[in-house]
Amino acid sequence: MTNRERRELQSRLQSAIEKMARSKIEFRWRDLQPCFKLLPAGLSPKAKAMTVAHARKNLMEMGIIERTGWGRYRLSDGDAIDDLGVDRPATTATTVQRYARDPGVRSAVIRRAKGKCELCCKLGFKRPDGSRYLEAHHIIALAADGEDRMTNVIALCPDDHRKAHFGRRHRELEKKMIRKVNAA
Numbered sequence: 594m595t596n597r598e599r600r601e602l603q604s605r606l607q608s609a610i611e612k613m614a615r616s617k618i619e620f621r622w623r624d625l626q627p628c629f630k631l632l633p634a635g636l637s638p639k640a641k642a643m644t645v646a647h648a649r650k651n652l653m654e655m656g657i658i659e660r661t662g663w664g665r666y667r668l669s670d671g672d673a674i675d676d677l678g679v680d681r682p683a684t685t686a687t688t689v690q691r692y693a694r695d696p697g698v699r700s701a702v703i704r705r706a707k708g709k710c711e712l713c714c715k716l717g718f719k720r721p722d723g724s725r726y727l728e729a730h731h732i733i734a735l736a737a738d739g740e741d742r743m744t745n746v747i748a749l750c751p752d753d754h755r756k757a758h759f760g761r762r763h764r765e766l767e768k769k770m771i772r773k774v775n776a777a
């Protein structure tokens with residue numbers, strides 16, 4: 594496999610794992626079995642397992658999934674609020690519109706914030722590993738043609754994230770957030 598093929602395979606695996614993770618409260622190794630179908634047939638079983646484990650590790654490092662216990666993982670909390678559906682346009686009951694989010698943008702924004710909410714400047718609470726918890730928020734929703742770029746994504750404390758979605762002053766907040774990220 595060339596490096597390019599390897600990168601493409603990793604990105605396909607990561608999307609497959611992320612999609613599966615969105616459909617479950619928690620997942621284990623056996624839930625990753627469908628991903629093995631994406632792998633070239635010629636790989637040894639050990640190489641296959643390592644390739645899938647690598648994709649899972651990448652997703653964890655990007656903050657998209659997190660470990661909840663021995664061999665157990667789930668989608669990170671930061672994305673959970675988006676599953677309430679408020680980011681998306683009204684669709685029919687049978688259609689779920691999914692926007693591809695660049696995980697690199699999300700992690701770069703979290704890094705840019707250095708542990709502080711980019712709106713109220715409060716430090717996120719500490720996770721078990723000592724890092725600060727923040728949620729990445731698309732200021733203009735992807736559904737409203739907002740861009741998946743660092744100038745449209747802000748790291749928020751959970752309280753501000755919910756205010757941004759459900760607060761009475763969410764329109765004002767939106768303007769304030771745009772000013773903040775443009776100054777960041």
Ligand SMILES: [Zn+2]
Nearest residue numbers: 710713750753
């Ligand atoms: Zn805040």
